[in-house]
Amino acid sequence: MTLDLKKIRNDFPILGRQLRPGVRLTYLDSTATAQKPLQVIEAMDEFYRKFNANIHRGVHTLAEESTALYEGARERIAKFINASSARQVIYTRNTTEAINLVAYSWARANLKQGDLVILTEMEHHSNLVPWHMLQAERGIELEFIPVTQDGLLDLDAYKTLLERQPKLVSFTHMSNVLGTINPAAEIVHLAHQAGSIALVDGAQSAPHLKVDMQALDADFYAFSAHKMCGPTGIGVLYGKTTLLETMPPFLGGGDMIREVKLRSFRANSLPHKFEAGTPAIAEAIGFGAAVDYLTSLGMDNIAAHEHEISEYAMERLEEIPGLKLFGPSADKKGGVASFILDGVHPHDVAQILDQDGIAVRAGHHCAQPLHEKFQIPATSRASFYLYNTKEEVDLLVKGIYKVKEMFG
Amino acid sequence: MDDLYREVIIEHYKNPSYRGKLDPHDISFADNNPLCGDHIQIDLQVSAEGIVTDARFDGQGCAISQASADLLLESIIGKTLEDVKKINKDYILDLLGIELGPVRLKCALLSLKVLKAGVYGLQEAGDDLVE
Ligand SMILES: Cc1ncc(COP(=O)(O)O)c(C=O)c1O
Numbered sequence: 001m002t003l004d005l006k007k008i009r010n011d012f013p014i015l016g017r018q019l020r021p022g023v024r025l026t027y028l029d030s031t032a033t034a035q036k037p038l039q040v041i042e043a044m045d046e047f048y049r050k051f052n053a054n055i056h057r058g059v060h061t062l063a064e065e066s067t068a069l070y071e072g073a074r075e076r077i078a079k080f081i082n083a084s085s086a087r088q089v090i091y092t093r094n095t096t097e098a099i100n101l102v103a104y105s106w107a108r109a110n111l112k113q114g115d116l117v118i119l120t121e122m123e124h125h126s127n128l129v130p131w132h133m134l135q136a137e138r139g140i141e142l143e144f145i146p147v148t149q150d151g152l153l154d155l156d157a158y159k160t161l162l163e164r165q166p167k168l169v170s171f172t173h174m175s176n177v178l179g180t181i182n183p184a185a186e187i188v189h190l191a192h193q194a195g196s197i198a199l200v201d202g203a204q205s206a207p208h209l210k211v212d213m214q215a216l217d218a219d220f221y222a223f224s225a226h227k228m229c230g231p232t233g234i235g236v237l238y239g240k241t242t243l244l245e246t247m248p249p250f251l252g253g254g255d256m257i258r259e260v261k262l263r264s265f266r267a268n269s270l271p272h273k274f275e276a277g278t279p280a281i282a283e284a285i286g287f288g289a290a291v292d293y294l295t296s297l298g299m300d301n302i303a304a305h306e307h308e309i310s311e312y313a314m315e316r317l318e319e320i321p322g323l324k325l326f327g328p329s330a331d332k333k334g335g336v337a338s339f340i341l342d343g344v345h346p347h348d349v350a351q352i353l354d355q356d357g358i359a360v361r362a363g364h365h366c367a368q369p370l371h372e373k374f375q376i377p378a379t380s381r382a383s384f385y386l387y388n389t390k391e392e393v394d395l396l397v398k399g400i401y402k403v404k405e406m407f408g
Numbered sequence: 409m410d411d412l413y414r415e416v417i418i419e420h421y422k423n424p425s426y427r428g429k430l431d432p433h434d435i436s437f438a439d440n441n442p443l444c445g446d447h448i449q450i451d452l453q454v455s456a457e458g459i460v461t462d463a464r465f466d467g468q469g470c471a472i473s474q475a476s477a478d479l480l481l482e483s484i485i486g487k488t489l490e491d492v493k494k495i496n497k498d499y500i501l502d503l504l505g506i507e508l509g510p511v512r513l514k515c516a517l518l519s520l521k522v523l524k525a526g527v528y529g530l531q532e533a534g535d536d537l538v539e
Contacts (some may be wrong), residue, residue, distance in 0.1 A: 347470035377468050406413055
């Protein structure tokens with residue numbers, strides 16, 4: 001089923017914004033954060049107007065209602081990723097915190113000096129720095145699956161690395177710079193065969209692809225609401241129950257305990273064991289509304305729409321003289337177009353496009369090592385989501401010609 | 409907004425007068441803009457009296473950062489190191505003749521941070537140098 005773009009765009013009030021007189025917003029930066037539909041904005045608004053109370057332990061009506069909403073959202077998020085139980089869905093602030101939770105709790109309890117963790121050359125800083133920190137603290141070893149010139153992971157090199165018996169393979173499902181969709185299930189399967197566990201950074205896959213925890217079989221999967229039409233300040237760590245149950249708590253405090261004595265505590269059961277303190281309640285409810293929204297459109301339809309836009313964008317961008325695109329061909333990637341333009345710095349590209357209301361991002365997109373690999377300091381990145389249209393791609397292309405003219 | 413790419417900025421970006429390296433030099437310092445990875449190195453020759461006699465910058469960056477580096481170096485030749493230490497954000501904005509939002513301000517101020525860190529003999533170019 002094709003998406004009804006006219007209807008969808010009406011769901012997103014910000015897409016109708018005039019930035020300056022006569023300049024309408026063309027939002028091509030959803031990889032950084034997605035825009036929010038009314039359904040999400042109104043769910044959060046309604047929570048504060050009608051239901052606001054702290055969750056758990058309260059017996060008054062509002063506390064009952066807010067707890068039900070908060071936990072109801074968790075159930076729907078679990079269903080969205082086809083987790084077998086909502087107990088496996090731990091609320092965090094974002095993907096970064098979810099990965100750090102694994103690094104602080106699981107890894108510090110299980111990794112010792114000399115243990116190998118395999119990452120890839122296309123990781124976001126959030127899946128690099130926690131491991132650098134553990135390396136400094138524990139002396140673990142890090143190896144990286146190389147990225148080929150056309151932006152794919154070198155799986156043969158990965159298989160060779162696996163012979164060294166890693167304890168953890170942690171990798172992104174989809175690159176936020178190249179757009180590459182990695183064969184995640186295969187990478188996880190190979191890791192398991194080698195006796196390793198696997199963490200999948202789903203920050204870019206949960207918003208754009210149908211993900212299924214049963215089929216993926218990852219031990220951990222991390223994602224952020226804000227990239228999938230939900231609010232900022234909330235994300236999820238999904239984990240396999242056996243692992244989550246044996247892991248020590250991460251942060252200590254209220255809610256994560258079953259019992260506290262003056263000199264000791266017993267941890268609460270899953271998922272609360274990892275959720276210390278008052279959580280982002282309205283945000284969790286907004287996240288629930290976001291997965292409802294995506295589900296109502298159908299993740300397969302969203303992926304198909306993005307693919308169509310992305311293919312069209314690649315075609316149009318490739319025609320521009322002096323423009324170089326990074327990453328694989330459209331069939332192997334999501335809706336991300338990172339490029340450089342001869343003689344013009346990406347910041348200048350983004351700034352000039354902004355004059356016409358076109359929002360693209362410029363920089364290293366929190367993936368500095370990947371840019372170093374391709375020997376460029378920065379790229380401009382246009383990214384596409386369920387609300388973007390071919391007309392917007394045309395505006396982008398027109399804008400890039402204008403940049404060329406200014407610097408020509 | 410349209411003046412962001414004033415003629416002089418594009419001109420200094422495309423045809424900088426002070427791009428390159430100085431060998432020998434008395435002061436040399438390099439640093440990155442952590443937001444975008446842009447890199448700038450600045451070399452200075454300084455006389456016995458503490459006057460900047462020549463200056464060059466090298467590295468990569470956007471039109472704003474490169475043009476501001478070029479304009480900055482042009483303006484400090486003949487100045488004393490003590491004067492250079494007094495240069496602040498407003499000085500750079502005057503040189504560029506534009507107003508900038510918080511993100512692009514970092515680009516414009518990168519060369520000044522690197523210059524002052526070099527002149528003060530610091531390990532790292534901090535934001536406090538350009539307040
Ligand atoms: C692949 C990938 N991983 C992790 C992150 C970090 O997400 P967050 O900032 O929401 O923690 C991002 C965000 O850009 C991303 O694209």
